[in-house]
Amino acid sequence: MPPNVALLEARALHARYGEIEALHGINLDVAQGSIVALLGANGSGKTTTLRALTGATRRSGSILFDKREVIGHAPEDVARLGIAHVPEGRGTLSTLSVWENLAMGAYTLTDARRTRARYEKLVAYFPWLAERREQPAGLLSGGEQQMLAIARALMMEPRLILLDEPSLGLAPIIVSRIFEILRTINRDDGVTILIAEQNAAAALALADQAYVLETGRIALSGPSHDLAGNEQIRKSYLGY
Ligand SMILES: Nc1ncnc2c1ncn2[C@@H]1O[C@H](COP(=O)(O)OP(=O)(O)O)[C@@H](O)[C@H]1O
Ligand SMILES: [Mg+2]
Numbered sequence: 001m002p003p004n005v006a007l008l009e010a011r012a013l014h015a016r017y018g019e020i021e022a023l024h025g026i027n028l029d030v031a032q033g034s035i036v037a038l039l040g041a042n043g044s045g046k047t048t049t050l051r052a053l054t055g056a057t058r059r060s061g062s063i064l065f066d067k068r069e070v071i072g073h074a075p076e077d078v079a080r081l082g083i084a085h086v087p088e089g090r091g092t093l094s095t096l097s098v099w100e101n102l103a104m105g106a107y108t109l110t111d112a113r114r115t116r117a118r119y120e121k122l123v124a125y126f127p128w129l130a131e132r133r134e135q136p137a138g139l140l141s142g143g144e145q146q147m148l149a150i151a152r153a154l155m156m157e158p159r160l161i162l163l164d165e166p167s168l169g170l171a172p173i174i175v176s177r178i179f180e181i182l183r184t185i186n187r188d189d190g191v192t193i194l195i196a197e198q199n200a201a202a203a204l205a206l207a208d209q210a211y212v213l214e215t216g217r218i219a220l221s222g223p224s225h226d227l228a229g230n231e232q233i234r235k236s237y238l239g240y
Contacts, residue, residue, distance in 0.1 A: 007031065008053070008192075009028075010028040010062070010064075011027055011064075012026075013026045013053075014061055015059045022216050023045050023048055034193075034207075037200075037203040037206070038195065039212045039238060044214055046198075050085060054078050068081070079158075084154070084160070084162065097136055098135055099134065102119060109155070122154055126147050129148070142174075146178060147181070150163070154185065159192060160192045161192070161194070163193065165197055176202075179205075193207075200234075200239065200240060201238075212238070
């Protein structure tokens, strides 16, 4: 894989809720095959950024995905292009079974054999999915629901996966497990990852590059290793 080929390039990205502008023109680059962390305090604009990228929130500016402009495309088209979104609060449907949730994620796959192959691949990452495939998703633990949400997003064979605070409300040991799986998916399947997190320490340990948002603007960006290694930055921007 050639290094530093941009898969996603956002330029002067603005987003608003009615009269209120929440993103004030951000620039964001995600290299193909990389893991990028989007950090920042509660309310800084992480969720809005991810939603603006998929078109779930009104946005303007430019978003090139694999050199193609996606602004003007509906969220379903963006999904078809290969961007999967694991939303804040997971978005799994609690009354549907584990399998039904996964099948929903495969809606961009038209071929049943391919869907089946995809399912087998995900069971290798999350073996418990097979054991619990008939159970309602609502009976799963918080960590399992997060894993199901990730597995569901991976069903459509995305090139880029957007994750919105996957660690939220989970015990550190569960977060480590989930991040380890994300690392494996990135390394072995070449899935590029953009992960929004308030857990800066864990996200920086996972990511190659990081952006820090402050009230809808990029306050800081750079290689994760540099940010994590700078005590001043850690204290002023990352809260640890
Ligand atoms: N649905 C909404 N309607 C109006 N304002 C919103 C909405 N969602 C978020 N905001 C505002 O946009 C800003 C960014 O929020 P958000 O993207 O959710 O931040 P984060 O994910 O970093 O916590 C905040 O000021 C928040 O109050
Ligand atoms: Mg959020």
